[in-house]
Amino acid sequence: MKKYIEEIVRQAKVRARQESDAEPEPGLISPVQWPVNCDVKQGLEGAITGQTEIGYVNGPKGWLIYRGLDCFDLSEHSTFEETSYLLLFGKLPSKTEMDEFMAKLNSYRTLPDEALRLLDSLPVKSAHPMSTLRTIVSALGMMDPNSDVTTVKAETEVAIKLIAQIVTITGAIARIRKGEKPLAPDTSLSLAADLVRMMTGKMPNEEDARIMDICLILHADHGMNASTFSAMVVNSSLSDMYSSIVAGIASLKGPLHGGANEAVLADLEEIGSVDNVQAWYSLSKVGKRRVMGFGHRVYKAYDPRARILHPLAELLSRRDPNVRRLYDTAAELEKWVVGDLGKEKGIFPNVDFYSGIVYTAMGIEKAMFTPIFAVSRMSGWGARALEYLKNNRIFRPRAVYVGPLHVEYVPIEERS
Ligand SMILES: CC(C)(COP(=O)(O)OP(=O)(O)OC[C@H]1O[C@@H](n2cnc3c(N)ncnc32)[C@H](O)[C@@H]1OP(=O)(O)O)[C@@H](O)C(=O)NCCC(=O)NCCS
Secondary structure, eight states: OTHHHHHHHHHHHHHHHHHOOOOOOGGGSSOOOSSOOOOOBGGGBTOOOOOOSSEEEETTTTEEEETTEEHHHHHHHOOHHHHHHHHHHSSOOOHHHHHHHHHHHHHHOSOOHHHHHHHHHSOTTTSOHHHHHHHHHHHHHHHOTTTTOOSHHHHHHHHHHHHHHHHHHHHHHHHHHTTOOOOOOOTTSOHHHHHHHHHHSSOOOHHHHHHHHHHHHHTSOOSSOHHHHHHHHHHHTTOOHHHHHHHHHHHHTSTTTTTHHHHHHHHHHHHOSGGGHHHHHHHHHHTTOOOTTBOOSSOSSOOHHHHHHHHHHHHHHTTOHHHHHHHHHHHHHHHHHIIIIIHHHOOOBOHHHHHHHHHHHTTOOGGGHHHHHHHHHHHHHHHHHHHHHTTOOOOOOOOOOOSOSSOOOOOGGGOO
16 A cells, blocks of 8 residues: 555655756765855855754755655655654664664653643643644653753653654644544554544544655754754753753744745635636735745755655545645646746745645644644754754854944933
8 A cells, every 4th residue: 555655755756856966065065164164144044053964955956865865765665763763863773773762752652641731721722733832842841850951861862752742742732622632642553643643533544644654754854944943052052952842843833934834725725726826826926925835945946845745745635625626726826836936036845835735635724734843843853952962062143233332321211
């Protein structure tokens, strides 16, 4: 059954390779010599924060690798758990290492009762699920007596614990939002399959479980993006891993970052059908409105993650006419946006454009899309924060002051 999904990934890789010979960028793959010379633009575009062995995004060519392995190959052959191990420990695990890692993840999957009670007391139905997720991860830090130990060993343990627990929290949030009781984790299932089960209340079929696994692999790490940088900045003060992950979740929530997947679906629903795409896009151009799910700070070519998610969304859309309408609308919108801005500005679909259609086909509500992104990115946040911690120096850039100097203090009663 999984074979045809693997074939879809293989075909996506072939298309990517036909359009790109994937040359690395010399300045971004050789050791950093401090002080580093780079052209920095607003939003720290082009700034080098340090060196890493975790992952590499080749923006001009549309190439994503984790620890040397291509995201297409990982999607075809690996699992989210194995990819998390790879990101955290720098190599694919042996059978024994994988068994031990799985046993550890499984031992952490159940949430403490205090966390479940806290969830019960929060306005989970009305708050954004990312706010709930951020709050519960923060609270888990308060419940862990070792949370303030900031050695690499202790923080590695917390990262593994959170990879497991964020799945359970996300499942619980989805259920509570629908007025249902959270489900306990089922350790006989993969994290991806159990995520779908705990969110929807239904045992996923093999197709959904495998596709969710691929989604988690594809979102696990992505260079020095805003949420990863946020997590690393917090960890660099020797705060603690929970606080760092809270910062990552907070940053990912925004619509210019992880929140775009939810915004994409809202746009597709607003457009309604293929027939309305041209008029909607023309209006968005007049209003200088950004089309959610398009464009990227690094990719100026087709995002390799979108290359895989696009045909997977098409596959899943065959099962439901409503999802098919969303997919057809998205595919038509892609033609218009890429036709207009692809060559000129390097604007192509990004990871968020098709992921929402995939999740909708699995019966997952829109507000839960960004938490699913967080479930996956937990591995990248953890790996990057730990790598930096091994050779830590607190992040402390400067800003240029352009306000007045030498202003005289005027007492309040003398101010106009
Ligand atoms: C991701 C994003 C924030 C990157 O922003 P950035 O690196 O600061 O890109 P810039 O703002 O410099 O954009 C470069 C040009 O492309 C245009 N552009 C970028 N994204 C666009 C989009 N989604 N729709 C239309 N035009 C877009 C900008 O208007 C700008 O045009 P200009 O040079 O004529 O002013 C941006 O592409 C965006 O807002 N995308 C939509 C949100 C999204 O999908 N986010 C998820 C990212 S994975």
